Amino acid sequence: MTMEHASDFASPLLGAEGRGEIRGSHTGGDLAKRGRMRGVPAWQGRRSVQHPSTVSALRADPSSPTRGEGGRVHRAFVTLCFALFFLLLPALAARAEMNIQEVKSKKGVTAWLVEDHSIPLIAIRFVFDGGSAQDPAGKEGLVNLMTGLFDEGAGGLDSDAFQQKLDDAGAEMSFQAARDGTYGTMRMLSQEKNEAFDLLKLAVNQPRFDQAPIDRIRAQVLSGILANERDPNTVAQQRWLRAIYGEHPYSRSDEGTKDSLATITADDIKAFHKANFARNGLHVAVVGDIDAATLGGKLDEVFGDLPERQTLAPVADVTPRLGQQLEVNYNLPQTSLQLAWPGVKRSDPGFFATVLMNQILGGSTFTSRLFSEVREKRGLAYGVSSDLVDNEHSHALLVTTATRSDRAAETLSIVRQVVKDMAENGPTEEELAAIKKYMIGAYAISNLDSSSSIAATLVELQVDNLGIDYMKRRAALIDAVTLADVKAAAKKLLSVDPAVMVIGPPLVQVAGDGKG
Amino acid sequence: MTLGTRRLRAALLTGALALMAAAPARAADDGQVKDFLLDNGMEVVVIPDHRAPIVTHMVWYKIGSADEPPGKSGIAHFFEHLMFKATTNHAAGEFDRAVSEIAGSNNAFTSYDYTAFHETVPPSALEQMMGFEADRMRNLILTDDVIKTERDVILEERRSRIDSNPQAVLDEEVDATLWQNQPYRIPVIGWMQEMEQLNRPDAKAFYDNYYRPNNAVLVVAGDVELDAVKAMAERTYGKVARGPDLRPRIRPVEPEQNTKRTVTLTDARVSVPSFSTQWVVPSYHTGKPGEAEALDLLAEILGGGNRSRLYQELVVKQGIASEAAAYFQGTMLDATNFTVYGAPRGDAKLADVEAAVDAEIARIVKDGVSDDELERAKTRYVRSMIFARDKQDDMANMYGSTLATGGNVKDVEEWPDRIRKVTADEVKAVAARYLVFDRSTTGYLLPQQQAGN
Numbered sequence: 029m030t031m032e033h034a035s036d037f038a039s040p041l042l043g044a045e046g047r048g049e050i051r052g053s054h055t056g057g058d059l060a061k062r063g064r065m066r067g068v069p070a071w072q073g074r075r076s077v078q079h080p081s082t083v084s085a086l087r088a089d090p091s092s093p094t095r096g097e098g099g100r101v102h103r104a105f106v107t108l109c110f111a112l113f114f115l116l117l118p119a120l121a122a123r124a125e126m127n128i129q130e131v132k133s134k135k136g137v138t139a140w141l142v143e144d145h146s147i148p149l150i151a152i153r154f155v156f157d158g159g160s161a162q163d164p165a166g167k168e169g170l171v172n173l174m175t176g177l178f179d180e181g182a183g184g185l186d187s188d189a190f191q192q193k194l195d196d197a198g199a200e201m202s203f204q205a206a207r208d209g210t211y212g213t214m215r216m217l218s219q220e221k222n223e224a225f226d227l228l229k230l231a232v233n234q235p236r237f238d239q240a241p242i243d244r245i246r247a248q249v250l251s252g253i254l255a256n257e258r259d260p261n262t263v264a265q266q267r268w269l270r271a272i273y274g275e276h277p278y279s280r281s282d283e284g285t286k287d288s289l290a291t292i293t294a295d296d297i298k299a300f301h302k303a304n305f306a307r308n309g310l311h312v313a314v315v316g317d318i319d320a321a322t323l324g325g326k327l328d329e330v331f332g333d334l335p336e337r338q339t340l341a342p343v344a345d346v347t348p349r350l351g352q353q354l355e356v357n358y359n360l361p362q363t364s365l366q367l368a369w370p371g372v373k374r375s376d377p378g379f380f381a382t383v384l385m386n387q388i389l390g391g392s393t394f395t396s397r398l399f400s401e402v403r404e405k406r407g408l409a410y411g412v413s414s415d416l417v418d419n420e421h422s423h424a425l426l427v428t429t430a431t432r433s434d435r436a437a438e439t440l441s442i443v444r445q446v447v448k449d450m451a452e453n454g455p456t457e458e459e460l461a462a463i464k465k466y467m468i469g470a471y472a473i474s475n476l477d478s479s480s481s482i483a484a485t486l487v488e489l490q491v492d493n494l495g496i497d498y499m500k501r502r503a504a505l506i507d508a509v510t511l512a513d514v515k516a517a518a519k520k521l522l523s524v525d526p527a528v529m530v531i532g533p534p535l536v537q538v539a540g541d542g543k544g
Numbered sequence: 545m546t547l548g549t550r551r552l553r554a555a556l557l558t559g560a561l562a563l564m565a566a567a568p569a570r571a572a573d574d575g576q577v578k579d580f581l582l583d584n585g586m587e588v589v590v591i592p593d594h595r596a597p598i599v600t601h602m603v604w605y606k607i608g609s610a611d612e613p614p615g616k617s618g619i620a621h622f623f624e625h626l627m628f629k630a631t632t633n634h635a636a637g638e639f640d641r642a643v644s645e646i647a648g649s650n651n652a653f654t655s656y657d658y659t660a661f662h663e664t665v666p667p668s669a670l671e672q673m674m675g676f677e678a679d680r681m682r683n684l685i686l687t688d689d690v691i692k693t694e695r696d697v698i699l700e701e702r703r704s705r706i707d708s709n710p711q712a713v714l715d716e717e718v719d720a721t722l723w724q725n726q727p728y729r730i731p732v733i734g735w736m737q738e739m740e741q742l743n744r745p746d747a748k749a750f751y752d753n754y755y756r757p758n759n760a761v762l763v764v765a766g767d768v769e770l771d772a773v774k775a776m777a778e779r780t781y782g783k784v785a786r787g788p789d790l791r792p793r794i795r796p797v798e799p800e801q802n803t804k805r806t807v808t809l810t811d812a813r814v815s816v817p818s819f820s821t822q823w824v825v826p827s828y829h830t831g832k833p834g835e836a837e838a839l840d841l842l843a844e845i846l847g848g849g850n851r852s853r854l855y856q857e858l859v860v861k862q863g864i865a866s867e868a869a870a871y872f873q874g875t876m877l878d879a880t881n882f883t884v885y886g887a888p889r890g891d892a893k894l895a896d897v898e899a900a901v902d903a904e905i906a907r908i909v910k911d912g913v914s915d916d917e918l919e920r921a922k923t924r925y926v927r928s929m930i931f932a933r934d935k936q937d938d939m940a941n942m943y944g945s946t947l948a949t950g951g952n953v954k955d956v957e958e959w960p961d962r963i964r965k966v967t968a969d970e971v972k973a974v975a976a977r978y979l980v981f982d983r984s985t986t987g988y989l990l991p992q993q994q995a996g997n
Contacts, residue, residue: 146595147933187860195851195920198927217930244863251866251889255816258991362703394628394640394650404637407696410704430704462645469647473598473664478934 126476128486128496131314133324135332139312140486140496141323144479148218150316152228153483154331155209155491157309158340161277161421162300167292169284171210171304173246174297175203178212180241182230187241190227199224201231205282208343208420209491210304215480218317221326229330232305237294246292249283261364264356264531271354272368272527276346278422307331309338313486315479345421351525355535363436363532364428367443370521371416371423374492380506381513382425382521383416387463388455388514389447390414390427395462401446402429408439425521433533440528440535451522454515468503577943578770579953582777584786585758589943589953590773591765593936599766600936601673602662603681604944606761607754609734610656610727610795610878616750618698618734621654622742623750625694627661628652631683636690639676648673656728657877658948664937667767674780681755681784691744699740702733710811711818711989718807718987722822725796726878756787761947765940798824798879801983808988816866817894820885821901821986825978827876829950836874837962838970839882839978843872844921845913845971846904847884851920853908854884858900864892868901877949882978894988905979912972926960 129141139154160171179194179201180187194201199216201224212232216224256262266281273279284292310331314323348368372382390398390413402412412429427447431439455463475485489498579589609620630636643650648665663673706712716731723729733739762781764773801824828836847854847870858865868886884905886897932938946956 144595147930149930149934191851195924198923200931215931217927244860247863247889248859248866251816251887255814255866255887258813258815260813361707362700392644395637395644400637403697405693407693408700410697410701430700430708432700432703462641466644466647469666470649472596473647473649476596477936480934 126482126499128499129320130496131320131323131327133327133332135328137307137310137312137327137331139314139323139327140490141313141318141320142315142482142486143317143319144315145317147479148317149215149479150218150221150224150314150318151213151215151479151483152312152314153211153213153480153487154310154312155206155211155487156304156306156338157209157491158304158338159206159209160280160282161207161343162304162341163277163280163284163288164296164341166288167284167296168280168288169249169282170292170296170300171205172282172284173242173249173289173292174237174300175205175210176245176249177237177241177297178203178231178235180245181236181238182227183234183236185230186236186238190230193223194227197223197227199227201228207278207282211487213480213483221318225326225329232330233333235301237297237301239294242292242294242297246289250286250289253281253283253286253289260356260358260360260531264354264364264529267354267356268366268527268529271352271529272348272350272424273346273422274349276422277343278346278419302335303339306335306338308336309340310334311487311490313483313490315483315486343421348422348424348527350527352527354527354529356529356531357534358532360433360532362430363433363439363530363535364430365436365440365443366529366531367427367447368527369425369427369447370524371418371425372517372521373423374418378513378517378520381509381517384460384463384467384506384509385450385455385514385518385521386414386416386425387467388459389450391416392463392466397446397450398427398429398443401442402431402439406442408432408435408442412443434536436530436532437535440530447522447526450518452519454511454518457511460509460511460514464506464509468506471499471502577953577957580774582757582782584782584784585756586777586781586784587761587947588773588777589761589763589947590768590770591763591936591939591943592768592770593765593933593939594767597666597767598664598936599667599670599764599768600662600664600940601670601677602660602763602765602940602944603677604658604660604761604763604948605754606657606759606790606793606948607659607750608655608657609730609732611754611793612727612730615738616742616746617730618702618732618739619742619746619750620659621733622695622698622739623747623755624652624654624659624661625698626684626686626690626747627680629690629694630685631679632685633679633683634676639680642672642676646672654732656732658945660944660948662937662940670764670768670773671776671780674776678780678784681757681760681781684751686744686747686751688744691742691747695739695742698733699736702736702739705733706731707736710809710813713811714807714809714987714989717809718820718822718985721805721807721987722824722881722985724798724801726798727795728876728878728880752787754790756790757781757784758786759790761944763940763944763947765936765943793877795878804982805985806988807985808990810990810992812992814989814991816887817988817990818885818887819894819898819986819988820883821898821981821984822881822883823978823980823984824879825872825882825974827878827880827949828874828946828955829877830879834962834966834970835974836872837959837966838974839872840874840925841918841921841963841966842908842913842971842975843870843882844924845917846870846908846975848921848924853904853917854886854901857904858886858897862900863890864900865889865897868897875945875949875951894990898986902981905975908972909976909979912975913968915968918966918968918971922963922966925963929960 126142129143130138131141132138163170179191181190185193197216197220199214199220201214202212204211214224214228269279312327312331348370350368350370372379388397390396393399396413398412398414402408403410409429409431412427414425414427417424417426427443429439429443476482489495495501577589577591579587581587607620609617612619628640640650643663643665646665646669648663648669650663652659652661661677665673706716719731720729762777825839826832826835831839844852846852847868849855852869854868854870858868865886866889870882870884872882873880884901886901888894888897932942943953943956946952
């Protein structure tokens with residue numbers, strides 16, 4: 029076990045996605061994730077401290093670098109390929125800025141490519157629009173189940189043969205269901221790229237969805253659901269989602285339920301695959317040891333023969349229901365607190381003003397207002413933070429912390445005072461100047477620290493339609509935000525009566541606990 | 545879902561790195577790891593990586609929870625928190641703000657054998673970081689107020705990490721049972737009643753004993769030149785006086801173990817049971833030549849991922865488990881543990897899963913492993929080292945943790961060769977020697993009976 033100074037852990041409520049990490053399997057390694065590993069070195073321990081909850085509230089999933097502009101930058105280490113930001117780091121200007129090429133294949137598949145030949149590996153990431161929010165009513169868990177089946181047999185290869193070949197090629201392949209997208213990633217050694225891309229082509233175009241693997245993966249997902257059914261945080265998160273989203277698809281768990289999983293057939297999965305894996309909903313990014321011409325050929329092989337158009341069900345926008353308090357009483361040693369205020373759309377002109385405000389409020393790990401008031405001054409909690417949660421159809425600002433139960437009311441009151449002060453007075457000039465500097469420079473460290481994370485970032489830029497030159501424009505967009513803009517954003521969002529959830533023993537009110 | 549993902553990190557756990565000759569390097573010194581000593585005894589490792597104008601700066605102290613005085617459990621981790629407080633030269637929070645201002649990131653962590661502090665920043669800020677780290681190595685101001693508030697924070701951290709999580713509560717007591725004498729029996733975060741009593745004199749004594757340049761390893765990975773790092777380190781860390789010589793890290797070790805022990809936790813929050821079985825085995829530091837390498841390969845073949853025997857047999861063929869795996873943590877100063885674990889699915893009982901895991905272990909003990917699966921496991925490990933080069937922090941962590949647990953730079957660099965040399969007989973031999981059920985510790989996490997629900 030490895031302990032850390034900062035809290036990349038404090039909020040099991042958010043789940044892995046909220047922290048900008050890619051979700052692990054429900055079926056492999058849950059035990060390990062529960063912190064079983066003694067003496068795990070730091071880089072392992074830090075990743076393994078996750079709550080096993082299968083439901084996460086108000087998520088920005090999966091790893092969503094651009095949407096996660098407000099996300100915290102925990103222990104972000106860096107290995108990015110090229111320099112990015114020179115406004116504040118003029119020394120970097122001499123370096124090549126990251127050169128993102130748009131590659132268009134003969135058959136018309138486009139991808140963003142960052143060529144880097146210094147290490148013999150290639151990372152590809154892609155997304156098809158439409159994720160678990162597409163699960164038909166009564167068949168919740170379908171998309172998630174499907175994503176567990178791409179290395180379980182494709183084309184002429186059954187499950188065992190496919191995995192054997194993947195092992196031979198030394199490639200890592202995975203698929204994830206997010207709310208609004210179905211993601212795929214592969215990391216391969218460049219000298220074995222032909223074998224790896226061949227397997228990816230098979231997986232994308234001809235997944236077999238054989239009954240035996242379906243039943244096995246379904247049983248593993250079900251084990252995960254059952255394992256969490258008495259976990260207070262899981263139960264509470266499910267109640268929270270229902271309270272916040274009502275009947276909207278976002279209120280459902282990605283994994284589905286015992287009953288819904290049982291109804292899903294191979295035909296259901298095949299039908300969704302056909303509807304979802306089509307070229308007009310595809311976004312691709314590639315980073316590493318491959319040139320544009322070679323990539324063009326690979327794009328045609330992997331994606332060129334997919335159908336032209338997706339057939340997705342429309343998903344409505346939903347405004348989270350705030351102004352409510354939910355108490356989920358359990359006799360726990362610690363009380364978890366979760367508060368939601370309105371968020372902001374990625375396309376909103378006030379987006380960066382809100383991002384900067386959130387960063388000052390509770391986004392920055394060690395220097396935020398919430399960190400200072402709740403942890404540094406009073407020792408009330410190990411972790412406290414605020415996050416902007418940005419799904420395609422819903423937005424929120426979420427504050428989470430966990431505190432000893434006899435001081436939970438005090439902690440809640442402090443959180444609300446800090447938020448109230450931000451709503452009424454906004455940040456200071458100095459705070460804004462400092463956070464702008466941080467936000468501009470930290471983008472590289474937090475979003476571009478490996479080939480895989482660069483690829484993930486480039487995919488999200490495409491999903492959000494921000495343009496291939498976004499990274500060059502971003503610093504100016506942030507610099508242009510004025511104090512008045514941030515104050516206005518704070519007032520608009522944080523004056524609203526939030527949704528509050530308390531998980532733990534009944535809350536004992538303290539004097540002066542007014543609403544914020 | 546990431547079912548298909550290879551468990552790359554299993555290989556990273558071994559703390560190793562291959563310098564792949566095939567890799568074209570952008571700069572002449574890329575991958576040329578160099579180490580040297582400052583006059584005051586501080587070790588320095590430089591890992592050039594010029595792909596980005598970023599540097600990861602880490603200071604590893606050879607002090608962890610297993611070095612704590614009796615009755616003071618948690619002091620190593622508590623002290624790690626206190627290192628973020630005011631010094632005679634910098635007010636509280638100044639370091640964090642400085643890192644934030646240059647858009648860097650920083651943090652720290654504590655384990656059994658080491659405590660490390662790290663920042664990731666543009667290279668132009670490297671010397672400033674060194675200055676802050678060198679300053680807090682000796683100049684912390686510890687007041688009773690600071691101690692009291694931060695102690696509340698670590699108590700909340702314990703409640704978050706351990707007390708709120710039945711699996712963590714069980715793990716803590718399995719460790720205390722597996723280890724009969726060795727300090728790995730004590731949790732890194734500490735026992736609650738001892739944490740509550742940690743005080744200023746404890747912290748001061750700990751600081752003065754262990755936070756010294758001659759007990760520290762500096763690891764700098766990134767866009768830097770060796771000579772420049774050397775000069776900066778001498779101007780900053782070099783000014784800190786060498787401390788008294790530290791006693792060798794000779795800690796209580798395990799007596800002969802003669803029993804099979806079980807530890808059971810039933811909890812209302814649990815609905816699917818699970819188990820783990822652990823054995824005491826040698827680490828890279830304590831093992832005979834080749835033993836830890838053989839244990840790494842055994843863990844990979846037995847339970848390292850979805851091509852492993854446990855996964856294929858229990859999850860795929862028999863269909864009785866939702867998960868089944870094994871792992872070995874070799875980068876430890878003292879003897880370490882080898883672990884298998886599993887959980888049932890469907891109508892299968894926990895006992896079925898445990899029996900099937902045991903049967904797979906017995907099969908390896910009796911018949912060994914095939915040349916084919918051994919080669920595949922070796923290839924996975926060696927290949928994973930190329931992937932590791934994609935992340936600066938993985939590289940820095942490999943070297944730091946190895947050097948903090950009795951190894952050196954050469955140990956890291958030669959690891960792939962040592963892995964390649966392991967024979968199937970050696971894998972079978974370590975399984976037979978160490979995975980003996982009559983001296984094992986098994987933990988059960990069980991649901992409460994329905995009546996209580």
